[in-house]
Amino acid sequence: MLSAFTAGVIRFRILVILIWVAVLGFGVFAAAGVNAKLSTSLAVPGSDSTKAEEITVNHFGENSEGTFTVVYNFKHGTQAEIDLVKSKVQSAAEQIPTGKIIQSKVLDGVLYSGVATSLNLKDASKLTVKLRSALDAQGLSTAMVTGPPAIQGDFEPILAGDLRGGGLLAIAIATLILILVMGLSISVIIPFVIAGATIAGAISIVYLLADRVLMVLYIPNVVELVGLGLAIDYSILVTHRYISEVKLASGNREDAVIRTMETAGRTVLLSGLTASIGLTTLFLVPIPFIRSLGAAGLVVPIVSVLAALTLQPILLYYMGAAGVKPHLIKGIFNRSDEMNGLWARIATVVIKRPWQVLVSGLTVLLIAASSLLWLQLTPTSLQAIPRDIESAKGLNFVMEHVGPGLVTPTVIVIDYGKPGQAALPENVKLRTKLGLSVITDESVLGGSTDSTPQYIDQTGRYQRIFIMGISEFGSEESKAFIKRLRDVYIPQSELSKKATIYVGGAAAQGVDFLNVVYGTFPYIFFAALAIAYFLLIRSFRSLILPLVAVALDLISLAATYGLLVAVFKFGFLSPILGTYQVPQIEGWVPVFLFAVLFGLSMDYEVFIVSRMREARDKGESTPAAIKEGLAHTGGVVTAAAIILVGALGGLANGHIAGLQELGVGLALGILIDATIVRTLLLPSVMTILGKWNWWLPESVARAAMTKASPLRD
Numbered sequence: 001m002l003s004a005f006t007a008g009v010i011r012f013r014i015l016v017i018l019i020w021v022a023v024l025g026f027g028v029f030a031a032a033g034v035n036a037k038l039s040t041s042l043a044v045p046g047s048d049s050t051k052a053e054e055i056t057v058n059h060f061g062e063n064s065e066g067t068f069t070v071v072y073n074f075k076h077g078t079q080a081e082i083d084l085v086k087s088k089v090q091s092a093a094e095q096i097p098t099g100k101i102i103q104s105k106v107l108d109g110v111l112y113s114g115v116a117t118s119l120n121l122k123d124a125s126k127l128t129v130k131l132r133s134a135l136d137a138q139g140l141s142t143a144m145v146t147g148p149p150a151i152q153g154d155f156e157p158i159l160a161g162d163l164r165g166g167g168l169l170a171i172a173i174a175t176l177i178l179i180l181v182m183g184l185s186i187s188v189i190i191p192f193v194i195a196g197a198t199i200a201g202a203i204s205i206v207y208l209l210a211d212r213v214l215m216v217l218y219i220p221n222v223v224e225l226v227g228l229g230l231a232i233d234y235s236i237l238v239t240h241r242y243i244s245e246v247k248l249a250s251g252n253r254e255d256a257v258i259r260t261m262e263t264a265g266r267t268v269l270l271s272g273l274t275a276s277i278g279l280t281t282l283f284l285v286p287i288p289f290i291r292s293l294g295a296a297g298l299v300v301p302i303v304s305v306l307a308a309l310t311l312q313p314i315l316l317y318y319m320g321a322a323g324v325k326p327h328l329i330k331g332i333f334n335r336s337d338e339m340n341g342l343w344a345r346i347a348t349v350v351i352k353r354p355w356q357v358l359v360s361g362l363t364v365l366l367i368a369a370s371s372l373l374w375l376q377l378t379p380t381s382l383q384a385i386p387r388d389i390e391s392a393k394g395l396n397f398v399m400e401h402v403g404p405g406l407v408t409p410t411v412i413v414i415d416y417g418k419p420g421q422a423a424l425p426e427n428v429k430l431r432t433k434l435g436l437s438v439i440t441d442e443s444v445l446g447g448s449t450d451s452t453p454q455y456i457d458q459t460g461r462y463q464r465i466f467i468m469g470i471s472e473f474g475s476e477e478s479k480a481f482i483k484r485l486r487d488v489y490i491p492q493s494e495l496s497k498k499a500t501i502y503v504g505g506a507a508a509q510g511v512d513f514l515n516v517v518y519g520t521f522p523y524i525f526f527a528a529l530a531i532a533y534f535l536l537i538r539s540f541r542s543l544i545l546p547l548v549a550v551a552l553d554l555i556s557l558a559a560t561y562g563l564l565v566a567v568f569k570f571g572f573l574s575p576i577l578g579t580y581q582v583p584q585i586e587g588w589v590p591v592f593l594f595a596v597l598f599g600l601s602m603d604y605e606v607f608i609v610s611r612m613r614e615a616r617d618k619g620e621s622t623p624a625a626i627k628e629g630l631a632h633t634g635g636v637v638t639a640a641a642i643i644l645v646g647a648l649g650g651l652a653n654g655h656i657a658g659l660q661e662l663g664v665g666l667a668l669g670i671l672i673d674a675t676i677v678r679t680l681l682l683p684s685v686m687t688i689l690g691k692w693n694w695w696l697p698e699s700v701a702r703a704a705m706t707k708a709s710p711l712r713d
Contacts, residue, residue: 002269006261006313010254020197020311027200030207031051031220035156037210038217039122041065042379047512048486052413052504059457060464061098062116066124068131069147069385069407070113072140074106082106085140089113092134096127102454103409105446114147114409121149128153132390146394148408148506150651152217154389158469158655163221166650170228178232181639182239183326190315191235194307198231199224201303205437206296214288218659219296221651226596226666228299229647233640234308237607238264238635239316239324246321249709253320257313257609263614264308270539271606272305275599277531282595287516288295293592301599339627343634347627354687361681365555366673369562377518378474378584379510380553386655403445405469405478408506410485412465413440415500416629422430423451430495435465438489443481445470473507474584483513504558514587518547521591527599539705540609541696547603548685548693554623556601556677557594560669564593567664577652579660586658589665597669603642604678608633612686613694622690626683636678641674 009016043050045066056062070089074082086104093099093115103114115131117124135143144280171192178188202223206215241264247258279301282294318321350357385392400407412433416422422431431449439447449455449465456463467485471477481501490501529550536546564585567574571581610630620628648670651663688694701707 002261002309003258004113005309006265007254007639008259009310009313009560010257010317016184016310016314020307023204024197024200027204030204031200033094034203034207034220035160035217036126036209037122037207037253038219039214040152040155040217040289040380041121041214041279042287042289042509044509044512044516046286047509047516048502049508049512050503052409052411052508053623055413055415055502056411056464056504057118058460059459061118062100062102063118063120063124064411064509065121065148066117066119067102067147068115068117068124068128068150069394069398070111070115070131070143070145071397072111072113072134072143073397074109074111082111085111086113088138088140089115089135089143090341091428092138092140095134095137096131099127099131103362103448104659110401111368112398112402112406112626119149119150123155124149124430125156137142138317143510144390144394144397146391146398150391151281151395154391154658155217155385157218158386158389159221159659160654162650163656166225166653167228167645169653170225170643170650173645174228177639177643177646178236179329181236181332181635185324186319186322187239187316187324190239190312190319191232193311194229194235194304195228197307197311198300198304199227202227202296202299204305205299209292211296213292213295215292215296216289218656218662220290221654221659221664222293223296223300223315224297225650225663226297226644227304229644230275230300230600231307232643232647234304234501235312236267236385236430236640236643237268237271238308238312240264242316242695243324243597246324249457253317256321257316260316261309261313268305268308268608270610270677272301273535274602274606275301277535277602278524278528278595278598281527281531282591284523284527285517287513289513290517290591292586293588294595294621297444297592297596312533314560315562332639339631341631341681344627344631346634346679347630350680350683351623351626351687354684357680358684358688360571361684362555364676365559367558368566368622368672369555370556371562371565374520375561375565375590376476376537376569376584377514377587377590379587380474381472381580381582381584381657385657396448399472401466403470404472405443405445405507408469408484409472410467410469410503410505410507412467412485413491413502413504414463414465414495415502416463417463417499417677419461421499421666421699422456422460422463427495430493430498431465434489434493434495437493437689438465438485439465441481441484441489443469443471443477471505474510476584478507479511479514482508487667508711514652516593517587524591525594525689528595532598532602536605536698539544539606540613541701541706542694543696543700544689544692545603545609545686548682548689549609551600552605552677552681552685553598553601554672555681556669556673557597560593560597560665561673562591563668564589564661564665568661572668577664579652579664580657582657585661589658592662593665593669596666599668600644600666601673601677604637604674605682606639608678608682616694622693623687626686630679630683637674637678641670644670 004023098118102116242260279298443470447467615628645667648667
């Protein structure tokens with residue numbers, strides 16, 4: 001099938017090139033405008049916190065995600081001076097669309113004002129500069145603006161800078177590795193062309209999707225850096241096979257390309273499918289934040305495969321044998337006898353001592369995984385942000401003088417069921433009693449409510465109580481307080497028998513986010529395992545090898561999670577890597593890590609085992625097939641892994657905690673998988689299993705629509 005497809009691509013090569021040029025042009029346009037469409041909302045549809053937010057938006061004209069906090073230090077001020085500053089902050093707030101003051105508190109000579117808007121996080125963040133300018137115009141140049149929209153507004157240029165720096169680092173590493181493995185030849189350019197096409201296509205799709213669904217602010221960094229590494233991986237796999245095939249083609253360049261795509265192209269196609277499995281399962285999570293990461297991550301392997309199967313054959317066709325001929329630097333791929341190279345020697349050692357290698361490798365990975373016992377999660381971290389931005393300065397000031405909970409208050413929203421009930425004396429008494437019971441909690445700084453329009457809507461049906469916590473939302477203390485509020489204070493209140501009470505605000509939203517994500521995670525986990533297993537049965541024509549692949553993936557993931565905790569919680573290698581040290585890992589990171597690493601590790605499994613399967617089908621014994629497969633693919637997998645790790649270094653070296661965690665986690669996971677797991681554990685297990693590696697009964701083969709593989713020596 002792929003031979004006919006490749007022949008068609010070569011025949012219509014001009015049209016295919018024009019299509020990719022158009023994709024590249026639109027990708028440049030999309031990259032310039034995509035950030036304006038992105039957000040970081042953690043909203044959970046249908047949750048208690050979302051219902052509270054909907055009431056706040058629809059009946060009070062406010063959005064908690066679009067609320068700024070203005071911090072102004074008086075040092076010494078009379079009441080008249082304080083009142084004057086409050087009025088100036090009020091005037092500044094009115095200069096931004098729907099802006100209004102919802103809270104103003106003076107604590108120890110510092111004014112903290114909440115400036116609410118009815119806008120969502122994405123739109124409110126665009127007003128950050130305007131609010132700061134309005135405060136300057138009022139003579140409050142030392143006022144600091146923080147809060148979720150200000151933090152997001154300050155993040156955008158930082159993310160763009162991280163992306164530029166990470167991209168340059170990734171390109172430099174990729175260039176060095178490509179020259180080392182492919183030599184100094186024109187073919188070194190091909191992976192970058194494929195990567196450029198992949199990134200352009202993926203960003204274009206994200207740009208179009210962002211008009212219809214929420215897409216996360218981090219997506220361009222993930223798409224561009226992961227896309228760069230993955231596209232280069234696929235490209236060098238194809239080029240590596242082409243170097244072998246062009247020597248056998250006797251000058252017929254089209255024949256060499258077609259034969260290359262029949263084997264390497266099939267492997268790339270299967271790799272793309274396996275890389276997509278984990279990402280597809282993210283759509284099982286009913287949260288826009290996670291689904292958008294899944295959608296964005298999914299387009300990367302899909303577009304990478306399309307570029308590798310359509311654009312790369314054309315480039316190889318035009319370059320011919322001369323394009324892959326090295327000059328000055330020969331390159332590892334151009335060695336004449338891979339069967340006597342490093343990877344063949346490693347395979348020989350593993351085959352001779354499979355049990356020693358297996359036990360040693362598993363011991364190392366289990367030690368790495370041990371830190372997993374201390375894993376704690378947070379929806380996001382407000383503390384691990386660059387210290388030099390204004391929103392961080394304001395947040396740090398609040399944390400040092402009051403507590404981070406002031407910036408993200410919890411909101412108790414009371415629905416009395418019909419208009420006019422909020423002002424009834426009996427309800428006022430019950431509401432006051434509830435508020436007083438809550439503010440005695442050890443995690444509470446204070447609270448506020450009354451009968452003004454700030455707290456009761458125009459109909460008199462809805463009422464709010466603001467609760468300022470001491471701890472940062474997402475901390476263990478904050479999560480415990482939300483649980484007490486929902487499970488103890490509200491159920492024990494007599495008001496709960498007369499009204500429906502919702503708990504909203506960032507802390508409650510974060511709890512709902514983690515509950516839904518990790519309530520769904522088991523389904524993601526088992527769905528990914530099942531789909532991968534059945535897909536690999538058809539690919540490997542084996543009932544046993546897919547089980548080995550899944551088991552090794554799980555061990556690799558456990559070790560990766562353990563090392564992630566060691567780096568970010570315990571500070572292991574943190575000074576060298578330049579990463580934050582935080583008590584908790586951001587909750588979306590382990591889920592996205594699983595989805596991406598599961599697919600990428602399957603990629604390497606497919607690269608190696610497919611070549612072993614080819615050798616086995618030619619009649620080689622199991623040890624000979626293992627050696628041949630590892631000898632021909634070990635260098636490719638290692639080079640691909642190093643390039644992908646280099647690309648992910650752009651995330652790890654950035655300034656955003658969540659992206660650092662993702663980058664370090666992906667890099668460690670890929671290194672573990674490409675070295676210990678695929679180079680040592682996989683061949684050792686296969687050696688121990690012997691002929692059972694290749695067993696596929698007739699009945700299973702028919703169901704998988706492939707050839708049976710009976711047991712034989």
